[in-house]
Amino acid sequence: MRRFVFGALAWPPLLERVLGRAADLRPARLPGYAVYGTGGGALDPGTLCAVPDGGAEGLLILDPDPEDGARMAYFNGTDADGMVTEVRCGGDLVSARVALHDDAPGDGALPWDQARWLEEWGPLALDTARNIMAQYGQTEPARMAGLRPYLAARAWARQLARTPAPAEVRMATTAEEGVEILRDRPGHEGFFRLRAFDMRHRRFDGAQSPEIGREGFVAYDAALVLPYDPATDHVLLIEQLRYGPILRGDPRPWVLEPVAGLVDGGEDPETCVLREAVEEAGLTLREVQPMVRVYASPGYSSEFFHCYLGLADLSSYEAGVGGLDAEHEDIRSHLLSFDRAMALVDSGEINAGPLAMMLLWLARARAGLRAGA
Known part of the structure; x- marks a missing residue:
């Protein structure tokens, strides 16, 4: 049975990556429907909604493969194979299987703009599809549905990596060349x-x-922020249980860290730290300043840190316990003077490299920040 595809999958390069083959395609139109987007970025496949006198633009797969439906559902995080209806291809009405979802546009849904979606999300969607489809046949669809945002974040890290750091001292040869x-x-x-x-x-x-x-x-790109109040000379740290120390056999696996989180697919790292400060510490930052951008352990990991100083009013901040229940976070915050925090670096109690690095960065900038407070 021929298949009608729409929205993101109506872009042939993405469809080819999802199907694992180049299909024989023709432009087609589904009467009585329109394609809407839900603001899901690279993971928004578009959805068909019933619209009187509407006509949803898409593509007709003329040479369907038995696995096409399963592969598209796997990429989209759905389990629906669709229903058979009639679509217009050229001057003819032909039967095709279509993934119909909603009867009417939902809240926040906007008419699908293919050109705009491609400009904003096309490259990221291709990389995300590579990550998702690499696990087709290995990872259960239900588990993959939950992994999709993280695999988009992993693909986004590759996009962010395309702007390299300067090479004044180190070898300037690119990976493509060398x-x-x-x-x-x-x-x-x-x-x-x-x-x-x-x-x-x-x-x-x-x-x-x-x-x-x-x-x-x-791994992923992460955004980290060290909240600092130059008027009171205090920093805000968080504490949580970490699995690395558990795996290493450390009898005290609770770790002091900066506020941090994974950078979502398409998200600016600065936006990430503003969000994480609220989620993890209940704190609204006044301003963020870039510190350093570094690989965590370049010998064997792609993990990359975007580090910021977050200026905030901590004079009335009350430390407590926070974090998102949906992400199983159990986070305790600590409000410490800068000198007390540095003493913890000296004693070794602060044993997370990023936090030690960020405090040492602040030690160099602290006098200027306090003078301007």
Whole structure:
């Protein structure tokens, strides 16, 4: 049975990535319906809504494969295979299977604008589809439906990485020029990805390295903020249970950290820290200033930190317990003088690298901030 696709999947490059093949496509129109978006960004597939005298634009798959419906449902995070109806292709009405969702536009739904969606979300949607479809047949659809936002965040990290740091001292050769990935080997695919691969690279002496087998931990970009009140010279830290210390065998796995969170797909890191300050500490920041942008552990992980100083009025702040129940967060906040925080760096009680780094950054900038307070 031929299939009618609309919204995001009516973009042939994305459809090809989801189906795993290039399909034979024709422009088509579904009478009595219109395509609406829900503001879901790269993960918004568009939805068909009943509209009198409407006509939803899309594509007709002329050479359907038995797995097409399952693959599209897997990408969209749905379990609906659709229903059979008639669509107009050229001058003919033909039967096709269509994923019909809502009877009427929901709250916040807007008419689908394909050109605008492509401009804003097209590249991210392609990378997200690569992440999602890599797990097709391995990760259950119900679990994948919950992983979709995180895989979009992982794809967004690749987009953010396309603007590299300066190369005044280090080698300016790009990965495209100096690194060759020879083959990928099976690795874990889930919330995190363990990528196993064989590679070779250009050496500092200009020669080519031998073939090397490596494994890497594919993670996310995170945004971190250290709230600081220059008028009172206090910082706000948070504390939570961390799994790294548990896995290492540390008998005290509760860790002092800056406020932080994963950067959602398409989200500006600065927007992320403003959101996380409210969610984790109940704090509205007055202003944020960039600190550093760094890899957490570049030897084996793609994890990347966007670090900010958050200026805030902490004079009446009351430390307590917060976090989102939906994300199983149990977070305690601590309001400390700067000197007390630095003493914890010296004693080793602050043993999370990002927090120590950010406090040392603040130590250099503190005098100027206090003078302007």
